[in-house]
Amino acid sequence: MMNPIPMPGGRPTVLQVRIRDKQSLAASYMPAIRRGAIFVPTGRRFSLGDDVYVVLALPEESEQYPIAGRVVWLTPGGATGAKVPGIGVQFGDDTIGVQAKQSIDRMLAGVPPNTKGSYTF
Numbered sequence: 369m370m371n372p373i374p375m376p377g378g379r380p381t382v383l384q385v386r387i388r389d390k391q392s393l394a395a396s397y398m399p400a401i402r403r404g405a406i407f408v409p410t411g412r413r414f415s416l417g418d419d420v421y422v423v424l425a426l427p428e429e430s431e432q433y434p435i436a437g438r439v440v441w442l443t444p445g446g447a448t449g450a451k452v453p454g455i456g457v458q459f460g461d462d463t464i465g466v467q468a469k470q471s472i473d474r475m476l477a478g479v480p481p482n483t484k485g486s487y488t489f
Contacts, residue, residue, distance in 0.1 A: 381418075381420045381421065382420075382421045382422075382423065383408050383412075383420060383421070383422050383423070383457075384422075384423045384425075385406065385408045385409070385422060385423070385424055385425070385427055386413075386425040387406075387419075387424070387425065387427055387487065388427055389427050389444060390427055390475060390476065390479050391417070392427075392448060392474055392480075393427060393445045393472065393475060393476060393477055394483055395407075396401075396456075397472055397476065398434055398440075398441065398456050399473070400423075401440055401441075401456070401458050402458070403458055403459045403460070403461055403465060403466075403469060404424065404458070404459045404465075404468070404472065405437070405440055405441065405456045405457055405458040405459060405471035406424060406435075406456070406457055406459070406468075406472075407441065407452075407454055407455070407456050407457075408422055408454050408455050408456075408457055409452050409453065409454040410453065410454050410455060411445060411453055414439045414442065414476050415439065415442075416438060416440065416441075416442060417438060418439040419436070419437070419438055419439075419440070420436075420437055420438070420439060420455075421434060421437070422434075422436065422437055422457050423435075423437045425437075426468075426471060426472065426475065427475070428475070429471065431452055431463055433467065433468040433471075434464060435457070435459055435460060435464055435465055436460045436462065436464075436465070437457035437458050437459055437460055437465070438457065438458045438460075439456070439457060440456050440458045441455060441456025442455055443455070443470055447485075
């Protein structure tokens with residue numbers, strides 16, 4: 369299991385993200401990343417490889433996924449193309465990460481490609 373980044377006071381970094389609809393999920397999901405990843409909008413500074421916890425809420429689901437993950441993508445503030453600042457967090461290989469990926473894959477099955485693009489690539 370990955371260890372979270374220590375924050376001032378010794379607390380781990382925990383980011384919450386609520387994705388409200390399937391189009392936003394399609395723009396946030398990074399299926400090309402092994403085990404899957406999700407884009408988390410944030411102004412906090414991270415480095416590639418940082419370990420974080422993400423509490424992920426998906427559309428049409430009441431369950432939240434507390435995911436131990438690793439930063440695999442960075443979009444800094446002021447990025448070209450007016451991209452939203454944030455990080456891509458790769459799901460861990462534990463049960464929760466696997467369940468989140470499976471749920472997202474099921475949810476996006478048959479959803480047409482996002483014509484507005486992605487938050488990442």
